[in-house]
Amino acid sequence: MKPQEISRRDFIKAVGITTALAATGTLPPVLYASERRLVTYPEKGELLLLTSSPPQLETPLKYFRELVTPNEALFVRWHLSNIPTSVDLDSWRLAIHGNVGKPLSLSLDDLKKFDKVGFTAVIQCAGNGRSFFEPPIFGGQWLNGAMGNVTWGGVRLRDILKSAGIKSGSTEVVFKGLDKPAMPTVPGFLKSLPLDKALEDDIIIAYEMNGRELPMLNGFPVRLVVPGWYATYWVKSLSDIEVAVKPTENFWMKTAYRIPDDPCGCVEPGTAAKKTIPITRMTTRSLLINPEDGTRIKSGQPTELMGVAFSGGYGIREVLISVDGGRNWSPARLGRDLGRYSWIQWFYPWQPAKPGSYQVMARATNSIGESQPLDGLWNPSGYLLNKIEKYNLIVTQEGRS
Amino acid sequence: MKAKILLCICASLVCTTLALAGDPGSAREGSSRSITLPAPVDDLADGPGKDTTGIYCGICHSLDYITTQPKFPRARWRAAVAKMIKTYGAPISETNAEIIVDYITTYYGAGG
Numbered sequence: 047m048k049p050q051e052i053s054r055r056d057f058i059k060a061v062g063i064t065t066a067l068a069a070t071g072t073l074p075p076v077l078y079a080s081e082r083r084l085v086t087y088p089e090k091g092e093l094l095l096l097t098s099s100p101p102q103l104e105t106p107l108k109y110f111r112e113l114v115t116p117n118e119a120l121f122v123r124w125h126l127s128n129i130p131t132s133v134d135l136d137s138w139r140l141a142i143h144g145n146v147g148k149p150l151s152l153s154l155d156d157l158k159k160f161d162k163v164g165f166t167a168v169i170q171c172a173g174n175g176r177s178f179f180e181p182p183i184f185g186g187q188w189l190n191g192a193m194g195n196v197t198w199g200g201v202r203l204r205d206i207l208k209s210a211g212i213k214s215g216s217t218e219v220v221f222k223g224l225d226k227p228a229m230p231t232v233p234g235f236l237k238s239l240p241l242d243k244a245l246e247d248d249i250i251i252a253y254e255m256n257g258r259e260l261p262m263l264n265g266f267p268v269r270l271v272v273p274g275w276y277a278t279y280w281v282k283s284l285s286d287i288e289v290a291v292k293p294t295e296n297f298w299m300k301t302a303y304r305i306p307d308d309p310c311g312c313v314e315p316g317t318a319a320k321k322t323i324p325i326t327r328m329t330t331r332s333l334l335i336n337p338e339d340g341t342r343i344k345s346g347q348p349t350e351l352m353g354v355a356f357s358g359g360y361g362i363r364e365v366l367i368s369v370d371g372g373r374n375w376s377p378a379r380l381g382r383d384l385g386r387y388s389w390i391q392w393f394y395p396w397q398p399a400k401p402g403s404y405q406v407m408a409r410a411t412n413s414i415g416e417s418q419p420l421d422g423l424w425n426p427s428g429y430l431l432n433k434i435e436k437y438n439l440i441v442t443q444e445g446r447s
Numbered sequence: 448m449k450a451k452i453l454l455c456i457c458a459s460l461v462c463t464t465l466a467l468a469g470d471p472g473s474a475r476e477g478s479s480r481s482i483t484l485p486a487p488v489d490d491l492a493d494g495p496g497k498d499t500t501g502i503y504c505g506i507c508h509s510l511d512y513i514t515t516q517p518k519f520p521r522a523r524w525r526a527a528v529a530k531m532i533k534t535y536g537a538p539i540s541e542t543n544a545e546i547i548v549d550y551i552t553t554y555y556g557a558g559g
Contacts, residue, residue, distance in 0.1 A: 085485070087472065087482075087484065087485065088470060088471075088472025088473045088482035088483060088484065089470055089472070089473050089482060095488075095511070096511075096515060097488075097508070097509055097511045097512050097515060098485065098486075098487040098488040098509040098511055099484070099487035099488075099508060099509040100508065101484070127507055127508060129484075131481055131482050131483070131484060132479065132480070132481035132482075133479070133480055133481075134477075134478055134479040134480075135478040135479070135480075136477075136478040136479075177517075182517035182519070184516060184517075184519065184523065184527060186515075187515050187516065187517065227507075228506055228507040228508075229506065229507065229535070229536060229537075229538075230536075231535060231536020231537075232507065232535045232536060233534075233535075262473070262480065262481075262482045263482070266480065297534065301534070
């Protein structure tokens, strides 16, 4: 790299997103990836604008200092531009049809008559962190804010399917929401789950986020929750469930949201995959949340590093921290355990004696031994990001800043 | 009577104020709930091809879908425009596709 050519990545890396925003001053009308601005959409707090229609909004990292992400702060991601902006519960129905004995058309009240279940689970976009891939990848240039940890409440998908009566020969279940394409030629959004997966205990149709109704932009009145799997399956504003005999050939299953068919889900950077499979379970990740990347702290002062760690449904066994660029690692203390689908907070007391730049890294391992690679693995769509993140904290002399 | 009317006006003012303070983009009426979305971002840099790009790309998405991408070379943008036509059925002629690729590559791509 020539000295005068500082890329946006280097810029963000060097100064952090907040400083990058401040440094640009009044933002120009044309916004580049490194110049995110905060916007307030209906029923949401101040989120970072990625795109406005279909809306993609990401959560500023500061919200992840809380164990559970507030409804107002959860990221927003839609695929099609005609998103539902109005729902009348008097007329809204959830249809269950296809290869079933008795097709159902359920109102929200009907749905609430089934047993209520709930748990806290991480929801994360498959492309979370895509902007950190090298070489860069086309698509939503998410930082790390396309995720959150929410307590979901709803009914088991299995109970609903059993009530409709699954007929023999069924192989998968197809889910559609109220969002519609701008043109009839655009494939309508849908996702499908293999029947075995759909019948698991913890797949729910959620009508509550943190004990409240879902924000419209997060899928009011109900959305599918597939804990441990990426959010692409968590169909928002769910309105149609079809039990199918044959696998769906739709674009969103057959072409989009696929990863290389390899244990690492990766290929040589910049190359195509020979064979692909649908993306499913989340990789293991850990992130430093506080203090944020690039923060200055004073030497000799006791401080505490805090972050979150999660994996695709197997809980977190251990988080190791390095404050010297990966030479030495020590375990962090883990916070309250809200179950295997939730993220766990980690804490690491630190009192740097000498001024200087410190590279902080966190590495999580889940209960089945899955961990994080030191160097990033690459795939053509920019999914599964879980390399060990590197943060720089600047320690200044005591009494000076 | 006067006092009652005054009370009603006050009450409705309070309600309006609360609604605005709560969330101006969200409304409820009976069993119905609705939101009003902000206007999409539709600014592009001035230059030849700006209007063609705005009109066709804007059919399906706001133009920040273009401006937030990394600076990709021409071939990558050509592939992206081709995907819009082939996969999503964007009604873009070959001539207009070239205008769009030229424009994006010049102003938001790696040039050349």
